[in-house]
Amino acid sequence: MTYQPRPHYVTCSECGRRVVRHEIDSHVCEQEQWLDDQVVRLRSEIGRFEADLAAWLQTPQGAFERYYAATRRPTTTSELVLAHVPTVR
Numbered sequence: 001m002t003y004q005p006r007p008h009y010v011t012c013s014e015c016g017r018r019v020v021r022h023e024i025d026s027h028v029c030e031q032e033q034w035l036d037d038q039v040v041r042l043r044s045e046i047g048r049f050e051a052d053l054a055a056w057l058q059t060p061q062g063a064f065e066r067y068y069a070a071t072r073r074p075t076t077t078s079e080l081v082l083a084h085v086p087t088v089r
């Protein structure tokens with residue numbers, strides 16, 4: 001029988017930080033650490049975003065959204081304000 005020591009640190013499944021094993025239950029993730037970990041975890045998706053968006057914009061739904069955005073986008077500040085004023089009936 002061989003002795004295999006348990007590691008002193010474990011990795012937080014939420015933020016990826018290495019935490020002393022006996023402190024994992026009281027560990028609170030730091031928002032910045034969590035965000036950095038999310039960026040690392042989603043790196044491939046983030047890298048594909050522009051290509052995926054360009055491909056989606058070529059679909060019928062994407063073409064409609066391009067048309068809708070181009071025709072519905074306010075061109076002046078007053079149009080922008082009026083677009084958000086509720087109408088009274």
Ligand SMILES: [Zn+2]
Nearest residue numbers: 012014015029
């Ligand atoms: Zn954490």
